[in-house]
Amino acid sequence: MSEAVIEVEGLWKIYHQLVAVEDVHFTMYRGEAFGFLGPNGAGKSTIVKMLLGLVEPTAGRIRVLGEPVSHLPTRRRIGYLPELPHFHRWLKAGEFLQFHGQLYGLRGQQLRSRSSEALELVGLSGREKQKLGTFSKGMLQRIGLAQALLNRPELLILDELVSGLDPVGVRDMRELLLQLKREGISIFLNSHQLADVEALCDRVAIINQGQIIKIGVPAQLFVETIALDIRVDTITDELLERLRAVTLAIQTHPADPGALTVEIEREEIAADIAEIIHQNGRRLYLLAPQKASLEHLFLQTIDSARQRAKTALSEQLHV
Numbered sequence: 001m002s003e004a005v006i007e008v009e010g011l012w013k014i015y016h017q018l019v020a021v022e023d024v025h026f027t028m029y030r031g032e033a034f035g036f037l038g039p040n041g042a043g044k045s046t047i048v049k050m051l052l053g054l055v056e057p058t059a060g061r062i063r064v065l066g067e068p069v070s071h072l073p074t075r076r077r078i079g080y081l082p083e084l085p086h087f088h089r090w091l092k093a094g095e096f097l098q099f100h101g102q103l104y105g106l107r108g109q110q111l112r113s114r115s116s117e118a119l120e121l122v123g124l125s126g127r128e129k130q131k132l133g134t135f136s137k138g139m140l141q142r143i144g145l146a147q148a149l150l151n152r153p154e155l156l157i158l159d160e161l162v163s164g165l166d167p168v169g170v171r172d173m174r175e176l177l178l179q180l181k182r183e184g185i186s187i188f189l190n191s192h193q194l195a196d197v198e199a200l201c202d203r204v205a206i207i208n209q210g211q212i213i214k215i216g217v218p219a220q221l222f223v224e225t226i227a228l229d230i231r232v233d234t235i236t237d238e239l240l241e242r243l244r245a246v247t248l249a250i251q252t253h254p255a256d257p258g259a260l261t262v263e264i265e266r267e268e269i270a271a272d273i274a275e276i277i278h279q280n281g282r283r284l285y286l287l288a289p290q291k292a293s294l295e296h297l298f299l300q301t302i303d304s305a306r307q308r309a310k311t312a313l314s315e316q317l318h319v
């Protein structure tokens with residue numbers, strides 16, 4: 001298996017009473033374009049900020065490029081384009097890159113050549129002397145990306161890259177990212193647009209209400225699967241771990257602590273699930289198939305009362 005560039009285990013973020021990120025696990029490999037797909041408020045930006053060391057996790061373990069996020073030399077190998085970057089509109093494009101290059105520790109000739117290289121990559125060569133205040137949205141996205149490429153990153157982290165672009169701008173930006181991927185850069189992309197992740201990503205994690213509800217290749221994300229409602233006496237970490245091995249997706253229901261919804265590929269796996277629950281010493285009260293596909297499950301979860309459920313869970317945790 002190829003080298004992991006991001007490893008996340010048991011990651012939680014609780015803001016006061018609000019559970020923004022709940023027990024997230026995933027691994028992204030070198031050379032991959034990996035997407036987080038979820039609605040507004042799902043917890044995507046919070047996870048990105050934890051990957052970058054900008055937000056402290058409440059619990060969990062993160063390694064980026066093999067190191068903890070506190071490791072500064074490793075942070076220099078990452079490029080980051082935030083969701084709503086605030087550009088210095090009075091700066092010329094060249095000055096903007098000089099400023100950010102200096103923050104990366106670049107100086108002199110090296111900084112000048114990296115700036116030209118980044119401008120060329122994003123198709124803005126010759127615009128060095130133009131003020132950012134006169135840039136279109138598409139050009140601002142590009143200069144933001146140039147800033148993220150100044151340090152020739154191994155890992156590029158993009159939070160909602162294509163917001164505010166017209167269809168041509170979206171297509172150009174996707175093509176640019178595919179080119180960067182071909183050049184060997186690993187790309188982590190947050191998005192609430194299915195089309196973005198489908199066009200760019202090798203694998204996608206669907207996230208809702210702070211939980212990853214499925215990870216897979218985009219083409220298989222919404223194929224018809226079997227959803228099962230399960231009820232047991234107590235859900236333990238060990239039980240969840242064992243169920244992860246046989247299911248495509250697991251969702252807990254914070255407002256209903258004994259309940260789980262899982263996605264399975266084939267009917268026979270329901271029998272395996274019952275066996276795992278018994279082997280774990282848990283009592284099984286309900287194991288019932290839903291008619292819904294994963295997409296339906298996803299939309300259902302989006303519609304559910306997110307804040308109420310999260311508040312209930314955080315009260316149980318006494319955090």
Ligand SMILES: Nc1ncnc2c1ncn2[C@@H]1O[C@H](COP(=O)(O)OP(=O)(O)OP(=O)(O)O)[C@@H](O)[C@H]1O
Binds near residue numbers: 039043046083
């Ligand atoms: N600093 C903070 N303090 C309190 N709550 C926060 C803070 N940052 C984020 N949240 C909350 O955490 C939840 C997840 O927010 P987050 O920004 O991570 O979602 P997102 O998936 O990135 O959404 P979007 O697509 O709208 O950017 C939201 O309910 C948000 O209000």
